[in-house]
Amino acid sequence: MSTAPKLGFFQEYWVDAWQRSILTLDTLRERGNTYFDQAAKEAPNVLGFEVELVRDGRTLPQPVNYVLVRVVPPDGMVIDPVKPPFVVVDPRAGHGPGIGGMKHDSEIGVALAAGHACYFVGFLPEPVPGQTIEHVCVAEAAFLEEVAKRHPDAESKPVIVANCQAGWQIMMMAAIRPDLCGPLMLAGSPLSYWAGVRGRNPMRYLGGTLGGTWLTALAGDLGNGIFDGASLVANFESLNPANTYWQKPYNLYSKVDTETSRFLDFETWWGNPVLLNAGEMQWIADNLFVGNKLTSGEIRTSDGVRVDLRNIRSPIVVLCSWGDNITPPQQALGWVTDLYDEEQEIVENGQTIVYTLHQSIGHLGIFVSGKVATKEHAEFASCMEMIDLVPPGLYEAVITEVDEDTTRPDLIHGKYLFRLEARTLDDIRALGANSPEDDRRFATVARVSEVNLGLYRTLLQPMVKAAATPQSAELLRDMNPNRLRFAAFSDRNPAMRQVKELAATVRADRKPVAADNPLHVWEQVASTWMTTYWESYRLMRDAMTEATFLATYGSPLLQSLVGLGPGTETKGPGKDLVREINAAQRQADLEKQFEVGGLAEAVIRSIMYVRMPQGSIDERGFSVLQAIRRVQPANRRLSFGEVKAMFRDQYLLLLIDEERAIGALPRLLPDDQEQRRFGRQAVQDVLTAGEGLSEEGRRRLQRIDELFGVAPQSAPGAAHA
Structure with a gap:
């Protein structure tokens, strides 16, 4: 009885490559159909929960x-x-x-x-x-x-x-x-929106390279008052061309047996562009991205x-x-x-x-x-x-x-x-910030944008609006590459009609290639080369964009023409008289609170005083505080809002005058020794819930002991309440 000869590595690879190609096409077909299914829904979403x-x-x-x-x-x-x-x-x-x-x-x-x-x-x-x-x-x-x-x-x-x-x-x-x-x-x-570091954040230069937001207005006018969100998606994808044009499609192709479900789930969300009013998008571009x-x-x-x-x-x-x-x-x-x-x-x-x-x-x-x-x-x-x-x-x-x-x-x-x-x-x-010179460059972009937008609205907008119709706007959206790529591989394309049946045949007789097949290894090497090529292109593109931006909007002549000559600094939000008056009033009110309160205020003030040198707090201390609060009788338990206000006030009192705040502790404590012991135990339990105290923290805790006049138990009590 003779056996069929085994496939050579060459034939084995090309059978697998052909099968993967069919399965990839079928996945793209499903993605295209999903695009139209989502577009037909009144409220499409990818929520995984019942609502x-x-x-x-x-x-x-x-x-x-x-x-x-x-x-x-x-x-x-x-x-x-x-x-x-x-x-x-x-x-x-x-x-x-x-x-x-x-x-x-x-x-x-x-x-x-x-x-x-x-x-x-x-x-x-x-x-x-x-x-x-x-x-x-x-x-x-x-x-x-x-x-x-x-x-x-x-x-x-x-x-x-x-x-x-x-x-x-x-x-x-x-x-x-x-x-x-x-x-x-x-x-x-x-x-x-202007923030970033040179050599790493090219998207912030987009407004400058486009001459401002006049193109946003043009897109909205061509859309008959509607801005297509597919254009925003295209901007995001352009940031990483290696992923957009190679890694994502190749990842699907190379792992099509296991990657299809995840790919389709993500593309259902990513590949479902929505619309914005042109006025909304213009406001965003003018006031945020560029302004x-x-x-x-x-x-x-x-x-x-x-x-x-x-x-x-x-x-x-x-x-x-x-x-x-x-x-x-x-x-x-x-x-x-x-x-x-x-x-x-x-x-x-x-x-x-x-x-x-x-x-x-x-x-x-x-x-x-x-x-x-x-x-x-x-x-x-x-x-x-x-x-x-x-x-x-x-x-x-x-x-x-x-x-x-x-x-x-x-x-x-x-x-x-x-x-x-x-x-x-x-x-x-320390994370990275613009220099005053770079901020002036972005401010120059904002001014240039206002000029160009004004020129567009005066010279071109009337003609564009007169020519745009609902039908022409719909056609432009349908022809957007970020929409067309879905439609092209859907069942609406006659060339895709046989893919579904062919894919079913392939799945029934799937012959995946061995991982060590020489041609398969070379395929992965070639993929690395493609990724490197696209990444090199991105680095070169971004470097050229940044250099052009810095040179153009760093020009003293251009800056002077838009009213931002040397020495002009960008402004923050500035002073707010109402806020300053309110802050002064809060300060005056706090001055009266040093000796106001009782055991709860004394406990919170003591904990903060001891922990302040370490400058950290973790969830263990908070868990103990919550436990202490829960064991209080319901009619004496402070509400969350009251506890929050107490935390804020006690902290501010320590910042205003630490010595005065701690010196006033005895006047907050009750005369009852049992209550004092309970309060001091609460301080102990919270402070020992986390890591050990620093030397300064231990010194401060010893001072708290002296002010309370009672010693805590050796073992945590309220922490286990």
Whole structure:
């Protein structure tokens, strides 16, 4: 009995290559069909959770295409009515909604797992005629009012998680309506648009290389008043041509047997461009991307209200990454140094700012990656109440894995220890900042943009608007390469009709090539060459773009022509008389509080006094504080708001006059020795929950012992309550 000869490595490789080609084409066919399926839906999204509509923005007095939905908790997941609800806000930056809850390990998933009710703010594919960015902010405020009304037992206001472009919208809303918001978490959100470092952040030069925002206006006019979000997606993809034109398609082709599902899931979101009103996009380009007016306080509402980010009273949490080429850390955090000259101003203004820096994850990974969700997002979700209590100031969140040497792991939620460490504005500046000369270059771009936009509106816009029709605008959108690539591989293309059947045949007789096949190895080598080529092109393109930008807008002649000659400095938000008066009043009120209070104030003041030299706090001490609070009788237990105000006031008293604040402790303590002992034990339990005290901390604790006049027990008590 004879056996068939084995295939040679050459034939084996080409059979596999042909089969992979068919399967890849079939995957692209499915992607194209999904594009049309999503486009046919009224509210397409990629949410992986069941939701129910709460509020339709189209029914508001100023209608918008945003909606508020409640996320239905999966079976077996318990929601704590006392915990503040989470509201996840999706970015409207060209692609479709749902990325914040695309899978179980997501921003929504970790919030639900932590026991928080969860809501989602998404949007519909087409804008309401006439809607503006201000209307969207008003709608978001209305949504928050609705969420708060549905959770009367929650101890604090809703926590808002805003992704990418949603970040600046939520910050604007919170600056206008600071009474509505709990902690704000900004994931990959740009706020300081000129910021960056030379050689690494080319996207910030885009406005200058295009001559300003007149092309934005042209695109909106050609779209008959509509701006196609596919153009924004194209801008994002152009940042990394190696990934766009080679790595992503090759990754699908080379791993088509296992990669198809993940590829299609992502492309369902990424490949579903939405529309914006031309006026919305023009406002964004003029005031943010090119004008950078948000942190300078130059934006005002239609009622004349100044949008000043210093008005925000909620803690602001910033999650950014060194691997993010769309919103680099400088753009995510530069607003802090735009608003404040020294960290003491942050404290005096009553703002709490927390940031964390991921070392490598890309922009989309900040709110898509399961690893980020199960670490950073999960830790923030479980420790958000701790952040809400932290006194005003600038902090970095440090998240470390729990190991066998970690003290008191029973007080830690999950497998990571969450710690806040005090930082200074110099730490933010050390991330990279523009020189005054570079800021003047970007300011020159803004002025040139105004001139070019004015010329376009005077000379060309009337003709463009007269020529544009709804039909021509629709045709332009259909012919956009970022839309056409989906349609070209769908079943609407007659050439693709046989691919589905051919792919089924291939799957039935799949013959994958061996990993060590010489031709397969050469294929991977060639792929590396292609990636290197595209990366070399990107580096050359970015270097030329930067050099052209710096030379053009650094020209003293051009700067002088637009009124920005040598010595002209860009301005921050400046002084605010009302804020200064309010700050002076708060200072005067605090001066009267040194000897006001009782045992609770004495305990909090003592803990802060001992811990201040170390400049850090972690979740273990907070867990003990929560335990102490829970064992108090309900009629004597302080509300979360009262505890938060107490933390803030006691911290400020220590900053105003540390010696006076500590010297006043005996006048806060009760005469009852048992109560004093309980209070001193609480101080002991909180301070010993984490790592050991420094020498200065031990000296301060000894002084607290003397002031309390009682000694704590040797073993923690309230920590186990």
